[in-house]
Amino acid sequence: MxxxxxxxxxxxxxxxxxxxxxxxxxxxxxxxxxxxxxPTVIELDKIENGVQIERALVELGLxxxxxxxxxxxKFIGGADEVISLNVQNKLAQxxxxxxxxxxxx
Numbered sequence: 001m002x003x004x005x006x007x008x009x010x011x012x013x014x015x016x017x018x019x020x021x022x023x024x025x026x027x028x029x030x031x032x033x034x035x036x037x038x039p040t041v042i043e044l045d046k047i048e049n050g051v052q053i054e055r056a057l058v059e060l061g062l063x064x065x066x067x068x069x070x071x072x073x074k075f076i077g078g079a080d081e082v083i084s085l086n087v088q089n090k091l092a093q094x095x096x097x098x099x100x101x102x103x104x105x
Contacts, residue, residue, distance in 0.1 A: 016042070016070075036101045062078055
């Protein structure tokens with residue numbers, strides 16, 4: 001993983017790279033917050049080095065580049081992957097394991 005990305009996700013249970021006007025980013029943030037998690041959200045269109053970070057996300061294979069979700073410092077993927085994990089009842093377990101939430105169900 002890119003050194004810049006590694007630094008940004010270090011020691012944070014959930015990090016979401018987003019763009020402020022992206023509806024899928026909004027949906028993923030709402031989904032994760034719905035579990036009671038408080039993700040660190042990095043809005044790429046509102047920070048100085050956003051283009052550089054977005055390039056690193058594309059190098060991970062993410063197209064479109066946002067939303068990009070990291071849980072427990074592990075790259076999970078974009079909206080499709082997060083929604084799929086939720087449908088499979090696996091998202092809550094990942095959030096628990098990362099200590100982003102402490103109880104569920």
